[in-house]
Amino acid sequence: MQYDPIKRSLGRVFNATPGFRVLFYRLLNLLLLRSWYIRRELKKWASRQGRGAAILDAGSGFGQYTWSLSRLGAGYQILGVDVKEEQVADCNRFFDKLGKGDNVTFKIADLTRFNEPESYDLILSVDVMEHIEEDRKVFHNFFSSMAPGGMLLISTPSDKGGSDAHEHGEEGISGFIDEHVRDGYNMEDIHEKLEEAGFSDIDCRYSYGKPGHISWLLSMKFPITMLNKSRLFFVLLPFYYLAVWPLAALLNLMDVSMQHKEGTGLIVKAYRPMQK
Secondary structure: OOOHHHHHHHHHHHOOOHHHHHHHHHHHHHHOHHHHHHHHHHHHHHHHHOOEEEEEEEOOOOOHHHHHHHOOOOEEEEEEEEOOHHHHHHHHHHHHHOOOOOOEEEEEOOOOOOOOOOOEEEEEEEOOHHHOOOHHHHHHHHHHHEEEEEEEEEEEEEOOOOOOEEEEEOOEEEEOOOOOOOOOEOHHHHHHHHHHHOOEEEEEEEEOOHHHHHHHHHHHHHHHHHHHHOOOHHHHHHHHHHHHHHHHHHHHHHHHHOOOOOOOEEEEEEEOOOOO
């Protein structure tokens, strides 16, 4: 099943004007449960941080979370990095049009090589680490690039089915979302790797428990499956979401309010200790 082509198609539709793109970001924030978790943690961080901060969006993609970060504080300097040249150029154009070019910049970077010592108060990594084989190297780079006292915030699939992987063949992991090098993180595994990199106060929690999984099926998997079968479903998509959204929102609210013994996602926070 192909998720990324559908995402790109939707992105092209909503990229017609800056206003449409902001609308797309807002819709994603409403629909995607991981966005509920991430934005909650970002608001907590911002309430403690104060006015100024340097932020790295590590794997910025279409710029959804960079946009959310740019709205948290006028004094924040944000760098978004991604390996895809076209996305980096597109995001730079878009944020320039929004008048945020002085505070928000994007550049091409490979996270296995990216290292800017003690530069960032916050590093955000959303649905990125499951795509990178050399994750230990990236975690070490994150630690080196983080200012003392800074926070790393990660959202990634867990090994409880987060990638919806259903077969392992010669081409690797196959599932709803392609191009994953692992079918999800074991909680102990990612904790150990972050600790090895030097992080402390590591907090790993499951997301996408039972309510969140049902919401994901309703708001993401079912419509994406239909769009893969026929692009004519684009016409019906607004009516589908009008019917489904109230239930999906209730399920999302339940999920972020609960402590889950298991879940298909992980929300991870880790800190670089203050220098003695």
